Amino acid sequence: MGFLSVLSFAHKLIMDRVHPGDIAIDATAGTGADTLLLAQRAGRSGQVYALDIQDEALRLTQERLDRASLTNLAQVSLLLGSHADMKTLIPEHEHGQVSAVMFNLGYLPADIADKRVITETDSTLIALETAIGLLRPGGVVTIVLYPGHAGGEREAAAVESWTASLPSSSVQTVMYRGLQRSEAPYLIAIERKKT
Numbered sequence: 001m002g003f004l005s006v007l008s009f010a011h012k013l014i015m016d017r018v019h020p021g022d023i024a025i026d027a028t029a030g031t032g033a034d035t036l037l038l039a040q041r042a043g044r045s046g047q048v049y050a051l052d053i054q055d056e057a058l059r060l061t062q063e064r065l066d067r068a069s070l071t072n073l074a075q076v077s078l079l080l081g082s083h084a085d086m087k088t089l090i091p092e093h094e095h096g097q098v099s100a101v102m103f104n105l106g107y108l109p110a111d112i113a114d115k116r117v118i119t120e121t122d123s124t125l126i127a128l129e130t131a132i133g134l135l136r137p138g139g140v141v142t143i144v145l146y147p148g149h150a151g152g153e154r155e156a157a158a159v160e161s162w163t164a165s166l167p168s169s170s171v172q173t174v175m176y177r178g179l180q181r182s183e184a185p186y187l188i189a190i191e192r193k194k195t
């Protein structure tokens with residue numbers, strides 16, 4: 001039967017934790033696959049924020065949402081900007097209320113995309129720190145890392161060591177990784193403890 005793929009495992013963590021009426025964030029909208037999942041889970045009464053630094057990504061995300069033509073999606077706000085600025089982009093009264101923040105690092109996976117535009121270690125770490133502060137108790141941050149492209153290996157190593165340094169009194173962390181191909185994508189997840 002095989003193990004779940006890294007993306008499926010991330011989606012499973014999200015499906016277990018995002019419920020109708022929830023607030024969730026896609027911190028790297030890209031082509032919108034994660035945004036759509038969050039919008040489906042949060043439902044009509046929910047709110048999803050999708051961030052990206054590229055207009056093209058937000059256009060592709062809107063296209064995916066339109067194509068899905070589902071009536072029960074959450075309100076989705078597409079925000080052009082860096083996830084490092086999440087704290088100011090997300091309304092203050094929702095801080096501490098967010099059920100999930102998804103990161104899928106690397107470059108926009110689209111034919112016409114400029115693959116030199118990638119997530120950068122420094123802003124990624126700022127965004128991750130901010131994301132934890134936005135979570136509700138029991139909320140989760142998922143991060144899919146891509147050590148296989150230029151710059152990706154350094155970013156993945158930095159995220160891994162930053163995650164390992166988080167206090168176990170306030171968060172729990174896990175890694176989901178195949179061990180035979182060091183360049184294959186893998187997942188880190190961080191859950192804010194309930195007490």
Ligand SMILES: C[S@@+](CC[C@H](N)C(=O)[O-])C[C@H]1O[C@@H](n2cnc3c(N)ncnc32)[C@H](O)[C@@H]1O
Binds near residue numbers: 028031034083104109
């Ligand atoms: C691997 S893609 C995301 C894939 C997406 N989850 C999907 O379903 O297609 C990474 C995205 O992060 C975006 N990105 C890079 N730096 C960013 C930043 N500082 N803030 C927000 N998005 C950023 C890129 O423009 C790119 O679209």
